[in-house]
Amino acid sequence: MPKPQQPQPRGTLPRSHDKEMARKASKNKNNDSRTTPAQTPATSDAHSTREQQTLLNIFSDAFANVLSSERFPTLLQEIKQALYNRDFGTAFSSAEYLEAYAARWSPTRALCYASIFSTLQEHIDKLVSDAATDEYENAARPPANEAYEAHPKARLRMLCVGGCAAEHVALASFLARTKLAGTLTLLDAAPWKHVTSTLQTQLTTAPPLSKYASAAAKTVNKPLVDQSQLESVFTHANVLSLGPDALSQQVGSVPSVVTLMFTLNELYTEGGVGKTTKFLRNLGQVLPHKSLLLVVDSPGSYSEAAVGKDRKRYPMQWLLNHTLLESETPGSSWEKLESEDSLWFRLPEGLSYPIPLENMRYQMHLYRIVKPT
Numbered sequence: 521m522p523k524p525q526q527p528q529p530r531g532t533l534p535r536s537h538d539k540e541m542a543r544k545a546s547k548n549k550n551n552d553s554r555t556t557p558a559q560t561p562a563t564s565d566a567h568s569t570r571e572q573q574t575l576l577n578i579f580s581d582a583f584a585n586v587l588s589s590e591r592f593p594t595l596l597q598e599i600k601q602a603l604y605n606r607d608f609g610t611a612f613s614s615a616e617y618l619e620a621y622a623a624r625w626s627p628t629r630a631l632c633y634a635s636i637f638s639t640l641q642e643h644i645d646k647l648v649s650d651a652a653t654d655e656y657e658n659a660a661r662p663p664a665n666e667a668y669e670a671h672p673k674a675r676l677r678m679l680c681v682g683g684c685a686a687e688h689v690a691l692a693s694f695l696a697r698t699k700l701a702g703t704l705t706l707l708d709a710a711p712w713k714h715v716t717s718t719l720q721t722q723l724t725t726a727p728p729l730s731k732y733a734s735a736a737a738k739t740v741n742k743p744l745v746d747q748s749q750l751e752s753v754f755t756h757a758n759v760l761s762l763g764p765d766a767l768s769q770q771v772g773s774v775p776s777v778v779t780l781m782f783t784l785n786e787l788y789t790e791g792g793v794g795k796t797t798k799f800l801r802n803l804g805q806v807l808p809h810k811s812l813l814l815v816v817d818s819p820g821s822y823s824e825a826a827v828g829k830d831r832k833r834y835p836m837q838w839l840l841n842h843t844l845l846e847s848e849t850p851g852s853s854w855e856k857l858e859s860e861d862s863l864w865f866r867l868p869e870g871l872s873y874p875i876p877l878e879n880m881r882y883q884m885h886l887y888r889i890v891k892p893t
Contacts, residue, residue, distance in 0.1 A: 579627045706752065784817055
């Protein structure tokens with residue numbers, strides 16, 4: 521096995537960017553947060569630049585005070601140091617750190633995740649359709665002389681383990697584009713509630729307009745999604761400490777999408793292979809038939825876990841496949857629908873954000889669980 525590289529913190533910037541970041545943040549303190557162009561190359565992403573800019577505006581409006589704060593560069597350095605040391609507990613320990621992280625690294629992640637959801641739309645549409653049909657078929661039947669009620673409106677249910685800010689905005693973008701409604705459960709060991717509440721408000725509130733805005737502009741000025749279209753709840757808990765019953769409460773009884781976005785490798789690092797494997801098996805036990813599991817993480821040696829007394833390192837993907845596809849799971853089986861070892865998400869030219877953003881590379885794997893009906 522090749523010698524692993526140093527662990528890569530989430531979205532780590534070269535130190536040369538920090539002074540530039542501080543300069544730009546200070547410069548923009550009293551200016552419109554959308555005037556500094558992000559220095560990014562072109563992309564073939566399915567989302568249009570206009571849709572992507574809308575998501576960036578949501579972050580810049582939600583965290584305007586954070587982005588313009590004199591402490592912002594210092595906070596980023598402290599977070600980056602903790603991530604470099606793989607001290608995730610410290611990196612995500614406070615509301616101040618989480619706001620800074622969400623303002624700095626979540627925007628690119630959100631655009632990337634929205635792109636992934638678009639790529640996987642066929643699988644997600646099928647899940648939503650099957651779930652709606654199951655609910656309709658299982659509903660109480662009316663008397664024979666009465667007509668059935670209309671088919672229930674399809675609703676996407678998603679459980680995001682870890683992350684929170686980027687996943688929240690990405691799902692809202694997907695719902696807005698597909699005209700679906702969704703219920704989102706965000707679960708994390710870090711105290712993300714304030715950040716998720718802030719973003720939910722921003723996502724469901726029309727963006728601010730200049731007092732000189734025309735009547736036409738005011739007419740078309742609408743939130744990305746309305747409150748009924750996206751319902752969200754945050755659960756503050758360590759998923760590795762949840763047994764089957766508690767995990768089942770988070771998952772629910774309807775086929776859902778469960779995401780582990782740049783989270784699974786952290787679970788292997790923080791909780792160890794044993795606890796993480798147990799969590800994955802518990803998840804398989806409680807997930808409803810046809811549910812999807814989406815895993816996104818750093819590619820290559822950035823996602824490796826040490827196993828055993830000799831600390832031999834194994835790729836995260838190998839451990840995941842071994843647990844889901846090669847181990848006995850009574851009453852259920854997993855099938856792999858999509859898998860990519862290394863992909864680039866590249867931001868297009870023309871996007872605007874108060875500080876520079878970078879492209880990102882990732883691996884992606886989608887699984888579906890099958891159970892006897």
